[in-house]
Amino acid sequence: QVQLVESGGGLVQAGGSLGLSCTASGRTFSSYAMAWFRQVPGKEREFVAAIKWSGGTTVYADSAKGRFTISRDNAKNTVYLQMNSLKPEDTAVYYCAANSKSLLVPTTRRGYDYWGQGTQVTVSS
Numbered sequence: 001q002v003q004l005v006e007s008g009g010g011l012v013q014a015g016g017s018l019g020l021s022c023t024a025s026g027r028t029f030s031s032y033a034m035a036w037f038r039q040v041p042g043k044e045r046e047f048v049a050a051i052k053w054s055g056g057t058t059v060y061a062d063s064a065k066g067r068f069t070i071s072r073d074n075a076k077n078t079v080y081l082q083m084n085s086l087k088p089e090d091t092a093v094y095y096c097a098a099n100s101k102s103l104l105v106p107t108t109r110r111g112y113d114y115w116g117q118g119t120q121v122t123v124s125s
Contacts, residue, residue: 005024006020006021012086021080023076049073068082098113
């Protein structure tokens, strides 16, 4: 079993920055691809960014490219999402996810089998 706990959400003005963290339990964290998704009420949970177990490969949604950076520290069992130049449309609950099933770096929700509880990010205009 893997437990994921997100932190770092909050309220920020448009144009500002916010950093999210996700800490995982379990000794095999370093072998999992990790990702961030987000969801607003009434909409599907959407992919934001993902990172390979080694950190050598990262993938971003078009909406995140150039503004968000995903990274990980396997020694700390933690994955990060640094969000810059935030926009009101970035407002959502952000979820951390882990893929323990393969070495792939999926960009779809069904590619991940462990999820955190989510952290709210609100960007005011």
